Amino acid sequence: MSEQEYSGLTGRIVQYTIQNSADVYRLGFWVGLVSFIMITLFPFYWLLVLAVTPDNQLYQMGVVPENFNIGVFATVVQEYPLHHYIFNSILIATITVIVCITLGSLAGYAFGRVDFPGKGPLLVLLLIISYFPGIAFLIPLFELLTGSLSILGTPTPDLYNTPWGMVFPFTMLSLPITIFILTTFYSQIPDGLEDAARVEGTTRLGALFRVIMPLSAPGVVTAAIIVFIGVYREFFFSFIMTDGSPENWAVLVYGILNFQQQHTQMYNMMAAASLIGIIPIAVLVIIAQEHIVRGLTAGGLKE
Amino acid sequence: MGEVNLTDVRKEYEDVVAVEGMNLTIEDGEFVTLVGPSGCGKSTTLETISGLTTPTSGTIEIAGRDVTNKPPKDRNIAMVFQNIALFPHMTVYENISFGLRLRDFDQEEIDRRVEEAVEIVQLEGMLDRSPDELSGGQQQRVGIARAIVREPDVFLMDEPLANLDAKLRVAMRTEIQRLQKELGITSVYVTHDQEEAMTMSDRIAIINDGELQQCSPPLECYNRPVNTFVAQFIGSPSMNLFNGQVDGDDLDVSDFSVEFDTTNTPLQQDDPVTVGIRPEDIYLAADAEDIAHPSRPVTVTVDVLEPVGDQTYAYLLSETDGETTELLMSVDPDKDISEGDAIEVVFSRDDVHVFDGRTGDAITHSLVDATAVVEEVAVEGEA
Amino acid sequence: MGEVNLTDVRKEYEDVVAVEGMNLTIEDGEFVTLVGPSGCGKSTTLETISGLTTPTSGTIEIAGRDVTNKPPKDRNIAMVFQNIALFPHMTVYENISFGLRLRDFDQEEIDRRVEEAVEIVQLEGMLDRSPDELSGGQQQRVGIARAIVREPDVFLMDEPLANLDAKLRVAMRTEIQRLQKELGITSVYVTHDQEEAMTMSDRIAIINDGELQQCSPPLECYNRPVNTFVAQFIGSPSMNLFNGQVDGDDLDVSDFSVEFDTTNTPLQQDDPVTVGIRPEDIYLAADAEDIAHPSRPVTVTVDVLEPVGDQTYAYLLSETDGETTELLMSVDPDKDISEGDAIEVVFSRDDVHVFDGRTGDAITHSLVDATAVVEEVAVEGEA
Amino acid sequence: MKQKVQQAVSPIFLRIEQLDEAKYGFLLVSPVFLVLSVLAFYPLVKTLYFSLQDDDLTGTHPIGEFVGLENYVQILSGDANAILSSPFFDLQAPFSSALIVTLLITVVSVAIGTVMGLGMAIILNKEFKGRRYARTIVILPWSIPIVIQGMMFFLLFQPSLSPFVEPLANLGVFSDNPLINSQDSTIIVILIDIWRKIPFIALIIMAGIASIDRNLYDVAEVAGATKWQQFRMITLPQIKPVLFIGMIFYTISSMKIYGIVEASAGCSTVPTLTCLVVQTFRQQRWATASAIAFITAVVIAVIIMVYIVRFREADAS
Amino acid sequence: SGTGNGSGDGGDGSSGGETPTAEDIEYNGEDVTVEYSTAPLFGNISDQLQQAAYDAGLPESIDINFSTTVWGADDLQDRYNQILSAGRSTPDFMLTNFSYTPFFAPREWLLDLSGVLSDEKMTELENDYSQVMVDSMRWDGGLYGVPQFIDIPTIQYRKDLVEAAGYDPEGENWATEPLTWEYFAEVTKAAKEEAGTDHGYTSAMNQRNIGSISGYEHLVTNGGNYFGDMSNQNGPIGDRPVTIDEEQTIQTLRQFRTFLYGSDDEYAIEGLTGGITPPNALGWDTSPSMESFNAGEAVMHRNWSFAIADYGSEEKFGEDLGVMPYPYGVAESEAAYEGTGGTNAKLGGWHLSINPNTEKLAATVEVIKAMTSDEFYLTIFEATGSTPPKPGLFSSDRAQEVDVMNRYLDTLQFQSENQFAPPINAVWDPQKSAIGQEFHACLNQQKSPEEAVAAAQEQVEQIEEQES
Numbered sequence A: 001m002s003e004q005e006y007s008g009l010t011g012r013i014v015q016y017t018i019q020n021s022a023d024v025y026r027l028g029f030w031v032g033l034v035s036f037i038m039i040t041l042f043p044f045y046w047l048l049v050l051a052v053t054p055d056n057q058l059y060q061m062g063v064v065p066e067n068f069n070i071g072v073f074a075t076v077v078q079e080y081p082l083h084h085y086i087f088n089s090i091l092i093a094t095i096t097v098i099v100c101i102t103l104g105s106l107a108g109y110a111f112g113r114v115d116f117p118g119k120g121p122l123l124v125l126l127l128i129i130s131y132f133p134g135i136a137f138l139i140p141l142f143e144l145l146t147g148s149l150s151i152l153g154t155p156t157p158d159l160y161n162t163p164w165g166m167v168f169p170f171t172m173l174s175l176p177i178t179i180f181i182l183t184t185f186y187s188q189i190p191d192g193l194e195d196a197a198r199v200e201g202t203t204r205l206g207a208l209f210r211v212i213m214p215l216s217a218p219g220v221v222t223a224a225i226i227v228f229i230g231v232y233r234e235f236f237f238s239f240i241m242t243d244g245s246p247e248n249w250a251v252l253v254y255g256i257l258n259f260q261q262q263h264t265q266m267y268n269m270m271a272a273a274s275l276i277g278i279i280p281i282a283v284l285v286i287i288a289q290e291h292i293v294r295g296l297t298a299g300g301l302k303e
Numbered sequence B, C: 001m002g003e004v005n006l007t008d009v010r011k012e013y014e015d016v017v018a019v020e021g022m023n024l025t026i027e028d029g030e031f032v033t034l035v036g037p038s039g040c041g042k043s044t045t046l047e048t049i050s051g052l053t054t055p056t057s058g059t060i061e062i063a064g065r066d067v068t069n070k071p072p073k074d075r076n077i078a079m080v081f082q083n084i085a086l087f088p089h090m091t092v093y094e095n096i097s098f099g100l101r102l103r104d105f106d107q108e109e110i111d112r113r114v115e116e117a118v119e120i121v122q123l124e125g126m127l128d129r130s131p132d133e134l135s136g137g138q139q140q141r142v143g144i145a146r147a148i149v150r151e152p153d154v155f156l157m158d159e160p161l162a163n164l165d166a167k168l169r170v171a172m173r174t175e176i177q178r179l180q181k182e183l184g185i186t187s188v189y190v191t192h193d194q195e196e197a198m199t200m201s202d203r204i205a206i207i208n209d210g211e212l213q214q215c216s217p218p219l220e221c222y223n224r225p226v227n228t229f230v231a232q233f234i235g236s237p238s239m240n241l242f243n244g245q246v247d248g249d250d251l252d253v254s255d256f257s258v259e260f261d262t263t264n265t266p267l268q269q270d271d272p273v274t275v276g277i278r279p280e281d282i283y284l285a286a287d288a289e290d291i292a293h294p295s296r297p298v299t300v301t302v303d304v305l306e307p308v309g310d311q312t313y314a315y316l317l318s319e320t321d322g323e324t325t326e327l328l329m330s331v332d333p334d335k336d337i338s339e340g341d342a343i344e345v346v347f348s349r350d351d352v353h354v355f356d357g358r359t360g361d362a363i364t365h366s367l368v369d370a371t372a373v374v375e376e377v378a379v380e381g382e383a
Numbered sequence D: 001m002k003q004k005v006q007q008a009v010s011p012i013f014l015r016i017e018q019l020d021e022a023k024y025g026f027l028l029v030s031p032v033f034l035v036l037s038v039l040a041f042y043p044l045v046k047t048l049y050f051s052l053q054d055d056d057l058t059g060t061h062p063i064g065e066f067v068g069l070e071n072y073v074q075i076l077s078g079d080a081n082a083i084l085s086s087p088f089f090d091l092q093a094p095f096s097s098a099l100i101v102t103l104l105i106t107v108v109s110v111a112i113g114t115v116m117g118l119g120m121a122i123i124l125n126k127e128f129k130g131r132r133y134a135r136t137i138v139i140l141p142w143s144i145p146i147v148i149q150g151m152m153f154f155l156l157f158q159p160s161l162s163p164f165v166e167p168l169a170n171l172g173v174f175s176d177n178p179l180i181n182s183q184d185s186t187i188i189v190i191l192i193d194i195w196r197k198i199p200f201i202a203l204i205i206m207a208g209i210a211s212i213d214r215n216l217y218d219v220a221e222v223a224g225a226t227k228w229q230q231f232r233m234i235t236l237p238q239i240k241p242v243l244f245i246g247m248i249f250y251t252i253s254s255m256k257i258y259g260i261v262e263a264s265a266g267c268s269t270v271p272t273l274t275c276l277v278v279q280t281f282r283q284q285r286w287a288t289a290s291a292i293a294f295i296t297a298v299v300i301a302v303i304i305m306v307y308i309v310r311f312r313e314a315d316a317s
Numbered sequence E: 001s002g003t004g005n006g007s008g009d010g011g012d013g014s015s016g017g018e019t020p021t022a023e024d025i026e027y028n029g030e031d032v033t034v035e036y037s038t039a040p041l042f043g044n045i046s047d048q049l050q051q052a053a054y055d056a057g058l059p060e061s062i063d064i065n066f067s068t069t070v071w072g073a074d075d076l077q078d079r080y081n082q083i084l085s086a087g088r089s090t091p092d093f094m095l096t097n098f099s100y101t102p103f104f105a106p107r108e109w110l111l112d113l114s115g116v117l118s119d120e121k122m123t124e125l126e127n128d129y130s131q132v133m134v135d136s137m138r139w140d141g142g143l144y145g146v147p148q149f150i151d152i153p154t155i156q157y158r159k160d161l162v163e164a165a166g167y168d169p170e171g172e173n174w175a176t177e178p179l180t181w182e183y184f185a186e187v188t189k190a191a192k193e194e195a196g197t198d199h200g201y202t203s204a205m206n207q208r209n210i211g212s213i214s215g216y217e218h219l220v221t222n223g224g225n226y227f228g229d230m231s232n233q234n235g236p237i238g239d240r241p242v243t244i245d246e247e248q249t250i251q252t253l254r255q256f257r258t259f260l261y262g263s264d265d266e267y268a269i270e271g272l273t274g275g276i277t278p279p280n281a282l283g284w285d286t287s288p289s290m291e292s293f294n295a296g297e298a299v300m301h302r303n304w305s306f307a308i309a310d311y312g313s314e315e316k317f318g319e320d321l322g323v324m325p326y327p328y329g330v331a332e333s334e335a336a337y338e339g340t341g342g343t344n345a346k347l348g349g350w351h352l353s354i355n356p357n358t359e360k361l362a363a364t365v366e367v368i369k370a371m372t373s374d375e376f377y378l379t380i381f382e383a384t385g386s387t388p389p390k391p392g393l394f395s396s397d398r399a400q401e402v403d404v405m406n407r408y409l410d411t412l413q414f415q416s417e418n419q420f421a422p423p424i425n426a427v428w429d430p431q432k433s434a435i436g437q438e439f440h441a442c443l444n445q446q447k448s449p450e451e452a453v454a455a456a457q458e459q460v461e462q463i464e465e466q467e468s
């Protein structure tokens, strides 16, 4: 290419871009990263501003809060058992994750690695569940889970005000996505590794838990995070399935909605409670994301 | 322990037949090597034995038990995979001890066995590494160690030494053999290395295109190949083969002929034959007195000389009526010939092989005493 | 095209030094083979040349340009990976044409080149398969095809033929060489196969423990190894080495001695030496007249005979004062010896190597005319 | 103890192991389908049954007599619009007809959200200092309870409270009071939906990228591929299945969007399909609610069908 | 009056709903805990309320378990829907809204209290309570809830600003003598300009509020209604007049347009002072509508009674806060329909209802008794500012002693006597949302008042027809 072709400002930019593609690439990376973090953080900042702005000073709020009222955080924790709600949420989410990953792994393995007739239709059937708004399940499910339905004369167990009353609906709602994610990841693990495990003497299920799941760590962790977060912030079923007291497994959102009064909402308290409620998720994600760093398939197999 | 028995095994993939009509019995404690061109079905055969693949038809027995549809874990086999297949999420130690840990061996026993295996494959001090921190050869050795700690009934090894250098390869070969003999483990071994096949095996099974060609002790394969395929495949550099036909008491090849009495053979006048001579059975005419039954001398020109250390390969050309035939001969590096020389060579008639020109099946392995062989070969060809 | 130049290259992993002080120049169009024991740093060396790994220190130049910190794509190289690494989501055709498609070749050109490459690696008719439907050897050939379609400046091949049978291997070897010479592509080739290294290379670089030992033409490595490591590593079966010391005009080994005039060497009385003799340089005493300078005969017993087709390896034991020394000798299969025989052997004194007993460095490669060699070796040792 | 359990269990495993592929597959999926038949399919069948009945507003039970597909006919023909807070489908008023609004939100949100999620995943997959924190931060929007997500944006676009509305109005982006304007509100809902879903799609893609064999990039790099080519020829095809799953669930979830709508602009300003379901449900028109839920599911099914067919096609070529 | 004998048929397992016998409601003194499903407002002070109940005569052997759910009539309705339709026996009683009546009462999902409350209590309900409030829980002759507290909308305003503009609220006795909308607008405008505040009059006017609350009230004070006379509020559906497309309604919308956009608006009423309400209000629910008044940037503000305690506190406006009844457009005597015209305001408030499936009916009745005692009403008033449903209590000594609120009791009492209940039936929900949408479109200048009322009329009629 001759020099003249690149004249003028655009030309120079083009030329610079070509010659310093690495720099441009890095610039793009940083611009992208910073803007994503800004996009993400801005609403959080807004939430923080809402939290520290005293209840009655919302009108014509500035970008920077004029009056700081850090005390809300203390109020929220001290006067309301927010930690109890959070604990309930974490526990319910954890149980759901365990149930979903366990059941989902079996199905994910079958769908991803075993050939059996009717696989496609069954997968579609699974997907269909998620087509329905949660409320479409509500009436029959409520009867079923609160002992109002009797099957062959015996009433179903009453799970109202127990964690299971929430775990079951959440499991039902989360299983489709869990299975789809796990199926995808499990199917990508090379056969060779499963073969090796089986020759070493595991059953196929043994190979699933010893080799395929650990190797699909990014997928499993992602599915777990998705289920966890989905449950942690869910409200519809948690609202219906408990009476709202923390002793009866009321969840985080209950704690937050405590600050909603008949005609008014204490935005600052709600914001503060939400911010506190996010902490466990942040911790979880910090820990869990390590497993999404790099797949482990590299170096294991020659193919 | 146990013999392995493949009966009429056939494995088809969508449009490829990988293994066809495989009948093979491996005696208890025997060491059989599978060899054959790339893609001929060696790995597939191992997979059917291991249970990783169910044959399309046919049965597989181990120790007299039909295991055709049994999962691998019920077969007590250990396998070294061609693609190595280490568990990337485990350390070397965990990889090697995987099979033992599955079986609830106590920790001491596991450690002892792992240590032993690691010593054999010379990987001391690497137990804590993860597979991706190992070189290709080291990974392969971990794969071997993982199999040998197990002391199974049957060893299946798919090119376990492919990535190792000659010295290590010899060492490992010896160790594997020692272990195999000591524990009496029936073994099926795939290799592309002739020397390995020749030195390690009780018998060599030569496969082509999914079909078993011959399964005999190494030297028999070398000296008495059942057909041209085996003749060419076994031995490196491979046997020279020439097409010719029966011409009275001679076999005529384009530019030379060898004397041959067809009386005890099914050959008729003008029948097409393939004549095979190994490079080391060609001698300079000057050395003709060294051999018992030299052929008539043939005049050739030396095309290329390729020294390979202890030997030199001489690529010879013989020309008649414009037709050129190539011959490969191996000579002592200190013989005084150079490229372009015209020289005279003779064949050892004791070692000239004759094959049916149409089917490629062996007719005799010596021009001097042909009778007995043919029968024998015929029998073996059906075995 | 271009020469490749490694200066003081060092590559460390956390606790392992994989390559150390590597100085190596590969001329434009030259074919250099890297050999060495498993884990010695061959692949790592290739990776630094390719740019996949940045050396911890040292520089790499290609065609005179410092590329130490340049990414692989700026180096115009093609590489065959030891772990093959085909793209699992692409068919054979897509795998092979990958590099061409990156460069906007027109479709016809791509098809033409792919066809050519496929023919070379003998994979016709498999273009539409996906890699997991191929046998190990077939996969490896796809890997080779993927590299050769590219016609790059530099070829890097890491054990490209490891999974192929002897016949195919010879064929591929010839093709790779032909291509390389035709296009004049500078090539670095890793192999563990002695024969491959000997027949293909312009020079062989022997690496041990990350350090370059010798880089010379094949026969020179074979005949004039710079130290005991190279001596043992090159040649299969490997050289017999005996420890001994200078005793006047003799070199004394435990149970025999050879005459040697130390005048032109740095050796002093009682200095420890290592004496090396290749198996093919040992002769039956009966054949002593065949060689120019036979040594004194040594009496040994035949322990094991191992026939390998065109040769037989004889493992010999010589016992003196309760000490046993092992010797390996290669004999013609038709020599009349059997296991347990006591026989007399002689060495060809022209081909006995002497190494410094402490450092292992070569002192001479012939007992008959020692002078010149030492100097030469010394120089080469530093190259 | 452990031994005993094993002894008891191992024959079972043995049996399982010896099943043929088909039986084995069925066995493994059976727990899930067992659980789901009770927790999902049974309720759905019952809901389907509801949808074939009449609403009974005065009887002892909200479900009346069997009327067959009457409810569906009424909803689809527009006859039911009167009792719905917003029409189900009305070309005259696109921004107040639930189907159109929902489809619009979904299409725009999925298109933009997926691309941004992909970008985010790629950026967060690079190694840099503080990456684990960046990843965490970026995932958080998704973990905020939906009511609060809605509340944040409600307050953000409240002209009397937020400092941002006026500048945006001056720029001509929004009107002075965007939350009472269906068009602006729809855009705001789309924004919220994108904002909260990016982390979801990014997380899934990140996991997909993490599972790609690093060796493939080595090969590509040596073959001379630029970063872009590596992305196009390796990353993209390798994450395609994962991306596909992510998009499917993104789409489904956007088609069911409700919570953030209710908490921000309100269902009357941005009526979505689920809004209609919830509102009729609350009015104890269970039959109508059930019918709308099933229609919603069918609409989603059609969209997903298109996805699957397109994906198959793309896969085949 | 007899209770229905239908069962609370919600599921196969339900068992409640039998007409309670005298025995059922005879509390025998055993230790028992009853569960009360309530809102955070009460849940947060449960100890205090429990004590108040004991003070009001609740036997100490009865323990009340407050299960605090959330506020929001909609969310609570979803929840009760489930619990009641499934026939659960807990909670034993709950806080309910009259908007639930048409959904729960006909199905007997709530207990008809006329069978369990003492005659004395029944008489009291008929005589001493706000009748609209009590009536809002009547259905087909049954009574499904007892009022717990009443919400009374008023105009809360800045007396200081109004006075600064030269008006005399005290002298003109605004506290119990309603203003006309014309005068109200004039005062507002003057005070706003004098004080330089951002807004004059603020109110929650989003779609949810305009048709059924703020706009509805306004219409009623102008002598209009959606269904003619107030006696038609609840039905008969299909057989009552629909009277939306009428002059009063158009007039009401035009008044709003004038308030919002001033006299420049196409449909502004000539002579009416305008430009006092910010168009932002069209996006406001109660909460945001409070912010500008809170910040001192508005003169007049329509809100429920609960807000008075806060605004009138010393930290806020203290004595500067004035409260007045809702202004009116047409005097009662001149109103087109019975029950409309003059000051009026929409009814708000909550009730206590009993789960018909409760297994602790007797104890529950005891609790209800205690919780509807004057002492208890006054405790709630003191603790939360929620006003008693018995107007007479405003003049009680205890009420007079409640800080801040005591200054405005006259107004509250006055307004509580001028409250109307919205329709209580199953079609009101779709009707109110149709009206709300049309009104909102008009106020948002997308439709003319005529178009809006015509469209609303048409939709409401259509629903009437379909559901009759």
Ligand SMILES: Nc1ncnc2c1ncn2[C@@H]1O[C@H](COP(=O)(O)OP(=O)(O)OP(=O)(O)O)[C@@H](O)[C@H]1O
Residues within 6 Å of the ligand: B132, B133, B134, B135, B136, B137, B138, B163, C013, C014, C016, C017, C018, C036, C037, C038, C039, C040, C041, C042, C043, C044, C045, C082
């Ligand atoms: N990622 C890594 N981390 C730590 N050590 C490594 C890593 N990669 C290679 N090594 C070590 O570096 C040394 C050289 O490895 P390299 O792969 O270059 O060997 P090689 O000569 O190719 O061996 P082979 O013939 O077995 O393939 C080995 O000892 C290996 O264990």
Ligand SMILES: Nc1ncnc2c1ncn2[C@@H]1O[C@H](COP(=O)(O)OP(=O)(O)OP(=O)(O)O)[C@@H](O)[C@H]1O
Residues within 6 Å of the ligand: B013, B014, B016, B017, B018, B036, B037, B038, B039, B040, B041, B042, B043, B044, B045, B082, C132, C133, C134, C135, C136, C137, C138, C163, C164
């Ligand atoms: N999954 C598969 N689908 C289709 N064809 C296959 C599959 N696996 C193997 N094949 C084909 O079956 C034949 C036999 O393969 P196999 O792996 O047994 O060969 P091999 O003898 O081990 O060869 P190599 O020495 O190259 O490893 C080959 O032609 C191969 O292409």
Ligand SMILES: [Mg+2]
Residues within 6 Å of the ligand: B042, B043, B044, B082, B158, C135, C136, C137
């Ligand atoms: Mg193979």
Ligand SMILES: [Mg+2]
Residues within 6 Å of the ligand: B135, B136, B137, C042, C043, C044, C082, C158
């Ligand atoms: Mg290597």
